[in-house]
Amino acid sequence: MAGLVTTFGAGAMTNSIGEIRDADFLFVTGSNTTEAHPIIAMEMKRAVSRGAKLVVCDPRSIWLTEIAHRHLKLQPGTDVWLLNAMAHVIVVEDLVDKDFIAQHTENYEAMKAAVLKYPPEEAEKITGVPAEDIRATAREYAATKKAGIYYTLGITEHTHGTDNVYCLANLVLMTGHLGQPNAGLNPLRGQNNVQGANDAGATPVFFPGYQRAADEEVVAKYEKIWDTDLSRAPGLNLNEMMKVVGKKIKGLFIMGEDIVLSEPNACKLEQGLNGIEFLVLQDIFLNETARYAKVIFPATAFAEKDGTFTNSERRVQLVRKAVEPPGQARADWQILVDLGNACGAKWNYSKPAEIYDELARHVPRFAGISHARIEKEGGLQWPCPASDHPGTLFLHKGGVLRGKGLFEAVEYRPSSELADNEFPLILSTGRTLYHYNSATQTRRESGPHTKQPEAFVQIHPKDAERRGIADGELAEVYSRRGKVLCRAMVTREVRRGCVWMPFHFAEARANTLTTDAGDAVTGTAEYKVCAVEVRKASVPEPQPAD
Amino acid sequence: MIQQAHIMLNSKPAACRDGETVLQVAQREGVFIPTLCHDPRLKPAGACRTCLVEVEGQRRLLPACATPAAAGMVVKTDNDRVKRHVKGLLALYLADHPKDRASETGAPDQLLDLAERFGAPTDWPAMPNVRAARPGDANPYVHFQPEKCIACARCTRYCAEVESVHAITLANRGSLTTIFTADGRGLMDTTCELCGGCIDTCPTGAMTEKKPFLTKAKPERQLEKVRTTCNYCGVGCQMDLNVDHSANEGRGKVVKVTSPPPGTTTNDGNLCVKGRFAYDFLEHRDRLTMPLVRGDDGKFHETTWEAALQAAARGLLKIKTEHGSDALGFISSSRCTMEENYLVQKLSRSIFKTNNVHQCAAT
Numbered sequence: 011m012a013g014l015v016t017t018f019g020a021g022a023m024t025n026s027i028g029e030i031r032d033a034d035f036l037f038v039t040g041s042n043t044t045e046a047h048p049i050i051a052m053e054m055k056r057a058v059s060r061g062a063k064l065v066v067c068d069p070r071s072i073w074l075t076e077i078a079h080r081h082l083k084l085q086p087g088t089d090v091w092l093l094n095a096m097a098h099v100i101v102v103e104d105l106v107d108k109d110f111i112a113q114h115t116e117n118y119e120a121m122k123a124a125v126l127k128y129p130p131e132e133a134e135k136i137t138g139v140p141a142e143d144i145r146a147t148a149r150e151y152a153a154t155k156k157a158g159i160y161y162t163l164g165i166t167e168h169t170h171g172t173d174n175v176y177c178l179a180n181l182v183l184m185t186g187h188l189g190q191p192n193a194g195l196n197p198l199r200g201q202n203n204v205q206g207a208n209d210a211g212a213t214p215v216f217f218p219g220y221q222r223a224a225d226e227e228v229v230a231k232y233e234k235i236w237d238t239d240l241s242r243a244p245g246l247n248l249n250e251m252m253k254v255v256g257k258k259i260k261g262l263f264i265m266g267e268d269i270v271l272s273e274p275n276a277c278k279l280e281q282g283l284n285g286i287e288f289l290v291l292q293d294i295f296l297n298e299t300a301r302y303a304k305v306i307f308p309a310t311a312f313a314e315k316d317g318t319f320t321n322s323e324r325r326v327q328l329v330r331k332a333v334e335p336p337g338q339a340r341a342d343w344q345i346l347v348d349l350g351n352a353c354g355a356k357w358n359y360s361k362p363a364e365i366y367d368e369l370a371r372h373v374p375r376f377a378g379i380s381h382a383r384i385e386k387e388g389g390l391q392w393p394c395p396a397s398d399h400p401g402t403l404f405l406h407k408g409g410v411l412r413g414k415g416l417f418e419a420v421e422y423r424p425s426s427e428l429a430d431n432e433f434p435l436i437l438s439t440g441r442t443l444y445h446y447n448s449a450t451q452t453r454r455e456s457g458p459h460t461k462q463p464e465a466f467v468q469i470h471p472k473d474a475e476r477r478g479i480a481d482g483e484l485a486e487v488y489s490r491r492g493k494v495l496c497r498a499m500v501t502r503e504v505r506r507g508c509v510w511m512p513f514h515f516a517e518a519r520a521n522t523l524t525t526d527a528g529d530a531v532t533g534t535a536e537y538k539v540c541a542v543e544v545r546k547a548s549v550p551e552p553q554p555a556d
Numbered sequence: 557m558i559q560q561a562h563i564m565l566n567s568k569p570a571a572c573r574d575g576e577t578v579l580q581v582a583q584r585e586g587v588f589i590p591t592l593c594h595d596p597r598l599k600p601a602g603a604c605r606t607c608l609v610e611v612e613g614q615r616r617l618l619p620a621c622a623t624p625a626a627a628g629m630v631v632k633t634d635n636d637r638v639k640r641h642v643k644g645l646l647a648l649y650l651a652d653h654p655k656d657r658a659s660e661t662g663a664p665d666q667l668l669d670l671a672e673r674f675g676a677p678t679d680w681p682a683m684p685n686v687r688a689a690r691p692g693d694a695n696p697y698v699h700f701q702p703e704k705c706i707a708c709a710r711c712t713r714y715c716a717e718v719e720s721v722h723a724i725t726l727a728n729r730g731s732l733t734t735i736f737t738a739d740g741r742g743l744m745d746t747t748c749e750l751c752g753g754c755i756d757t758c759p760t761g762a763m764t765e766k767k768p769f770l771t772k773a774k775p776e777r778q779l780e781k782v783r784t785t786c787n788y789c790g791v792g793c794q795m796d797l798n799v800d801h802s803a804n805e806g807r808g809k810v811v812k813v814t815s816p817p818p819g820t821t822t823n824d825g826n827l828c829v830k831g832r833f834a835y836d837f838l839e840h841r842d843r844l845t846m847p848l849v850r851g852d853d854g855k856f857h858e859t860t861w862e863a864a865l866q867a868a869a870r871g872l873l874k875i876k877t878e879h880g881s882d883a884l885g886f887i888s889s890s891r892c893t894m895e896e897n898y899l900v901q902k903l904s905r906s907i908f909k910t911n912n913v914h915q916c917a918a919t
């Protein structure tokens with residue numbers, strides 16, 4: 011997110027989902043698209059059956075690798091090496107788009123100097139990906155006009171997540187794959203409204219619409235709009251807050267999240283929560299974090315309220331109330347208005363459309379969007395600066411939004427935790443098709459539950475054999491921070507030395523294992539790399555409960 | 557200037573573009589041609605013969621869905637010969653199909669709709685429907701009613717061409733033709749990903765949602781469709797919640813989820829297992845229904861909104877006074893709406909004077 015704002019001037023998919031089917035080259039990295047974004051995967055399948063070339067870059071064999079023309083099965087955490095080596099090939103073989111670089115970018119020389127230190131042969135030793143595959147991918151990418159890059163959390167959930175994004179942006183800029191249909195750089199958002207929440211300014215570094223909180227003019231502008239004085243002190247991001255809960259942070263307000271289940275290094279976090287003085291929670295279920303709450307507001311689900319979600323392709327779409335909430339549950343926006351007023355505000359919004367208008371009025375790129383317009387015309391993609399503007403299918407047409415696309419020289423830094431003798435395996439965590447995040451919704455469904463009833467860890471046959479673990483046996487996965495019990499799934503889908511777990515299961519919380527080391531820029535935690543060991547479980551098989 | 561290519565459609569000129577079929581031209585021109593096996597997301601199969609039209613110079617009627625529109629073509633969609641064909645064909649389809657609207661428990665049955673529209677005779681001798689079902693299939697979502705199947709193969713083609721999982725296939729021949737899985741296994745034991753696309757594309761309701769079917773919910777025609785945005789991943793699929801407003805003591809119930817027609821929204825008529833089926837949580841008994849405040853006994857007690865709001869305000873303001881603004885943190889959610897996220901950051905910044913505000917899952 012922050013990475014793309016820095017390099018391009020906007021943190022969102024540069025292109026639209028509907029453009030995927032007509033792309034000729036797809037580079038999919040750190041995205042198990044069929045499971046996390048099934049509908050986008052359908053578009054990719056469609057492109058491939060049309061004849062597009064697909065290269066998947068992922069430490070695991072995933073569904074898409076079956077139809078991919080090439081699978082770059084890299085060692086987790088070595089993305090910078092691989093991507094810099096691709097850039098190396100493009101520079102050395104002179105496949106760059108010189109006109110684009112001259113007209114639309116800056117800092118090319120610094121980036122060039124950096125990537126020259128990353129030859130494919132060296133990259134092979136570190137990433138495990140054959141140099142020839144790196145070369146071929148780089149050549150094809152550079153030579154294909156309609157070549158798009160797609161990525162998700164596999165790229166960003168690292169201590170060097172922003173670096174990974176910079177590397178991808180470098181590839182896009184050096185080949186001029188920007189400002190045109192079917193190409194570009196496309197982060198696929200994991201949750202329904204990640205884009206909208208960022209757009210709305212729910213981040214310490216930005217006011218609504220990516221106006222920098224560190225910019226005095228911006229703060230002064232909002233002091234006028236909100237008619238109050240505002241703090242200049244920089245805010246903490248989520249990762250930083252979680253580390254000082256109970257210490258510096260004495261009170262928390264949490265809307266719609268279960269931090270105990272979803273934040274990394276959960277044992278440490280719970281210690282912190284023990285020391286918290288006051289916690290208010292607003293949710294639809296009593297979640298794990300509720301144990302530490304003083305007040306709980308019963309909130310509403312998407313089908314019970316009005317508002318908007320903004321999808322990965324910057325399209326603002328309506329959420330409409332279809333049924334009444336249960337009991338006395340209230341719409342979240344209504345609770346926030348009530349709470350604000352109880353704390354001394356004088357807010358008198360009578361419906362979400364009015365809140366949207368206030369937000370959009372002061373952000374040029376949203377100014378043309380309103381609930382009334384979406385009601386009439388369907389979803390609108392920002393930038394949409396005026397009420398007669400049709401919205402924007404793909405970004406950076408006729409020039410990079412930032413003015414000049416910024417090349418970043420990126421050096422490889424190892425992940426915050428590497429395998430060693432004591433913890434020789436690298437654990438990555440992720441999502442499966444049948445569940446969603448902490449699964450408070452999907453685990454209450456019969457279908458997902460029958461197809462994947464319990465937590466599992468994927469382990470390579472060689473690694474399993476050395477530990478005397480057979481497929482389907484109970485295993486203990488442990489790290490420096492915690493331990494969980496789950497079913498071993500012995501499979502060649504993972505590399506030797508690597509294991510993989512889904513993070514949906516409350517009784518086998520993968521987040522008790524993961525480290526809370528965060529990306530330097532975004533604070534996004536490293537869910538994709540931590541060192542663990544696996545052993546055969548010593549406890550007896552649990553008996554099925556009722 | 558390049559002359560735009562035309563065909564003559566019912567004696568009127570109609571522009572045609574490269575690669576278009578006669579059906580596509582007709583649809584753009586607003587000329588109705590009945591179809592059953594056609595789905596714009598699939599390669600034309602030309603299998604059901606409902607869409608036959610007369611093309612000058614061709615002895616036989618041709619399927620509009622599979623016939624490329626060539627410049628100069630003279631096409632008739634509504635003359636007596638075509639009408640007679642459609643009537644007879646629909647009557648044949650009806651011979652082993654339930655003719656009573658009461659059989660329409662789920663989605664509208666387009667075969668019955670077409671029969672009505674064209675006045676197809678319903679009194680042709682009935683034939684027993686001999687298609688095999690899969691009675692042992694324990695999957696929770698998709699139910700197959702063989703008596704309603706017309707073997708148009710939209711479901712199996714969708715499964716292969718769009719979802720690419722090939723879980724279901726056509727089996728047997730002639731009137732025995734049915735939709736089957738390898739060895740007749742339940743869907744859970746196949747490559748099926750339970751996307752429900754087979755239900756969405758089925759023109760007769762033979763593939764249907766299992767839960768509303770088993771609970772005898774109201775048929776789709778009696779439900780109100782509320783267009784909304786899916787609350788799972790970041791694709792933003794548009795979907796229609798099909799609501800029975802009288803259910804749940806007037807609270808209303810989402811009976812099922814359907815997708816908007818292909819070609820109208822980003823998701824092109826597709827949904828995944830979560831979007832199409834995972835909405836039971838709305839009515840789950842664990843839902844919070846009352847504000848709760850922890851008492852001196854350490855337990856939660858139900859209370860009024862007024863009391864809970866006051867308690868929350870007091871607690872948060874106390875931290876601000878005693879430890880300063882930056883001792884507070886505000887966490888919002890990418891699951892909630894844009895408007896709600898805006899209010900959380902406004903609450904944090906303008907009331908509590910801190911920039912410690914972040915949404916969970918910031919990437």
Ligand code: FES
Nearest residue numbers: 593602604605621
């Ligand atoms: S719709 Fe053309 S043959 Fe079925």
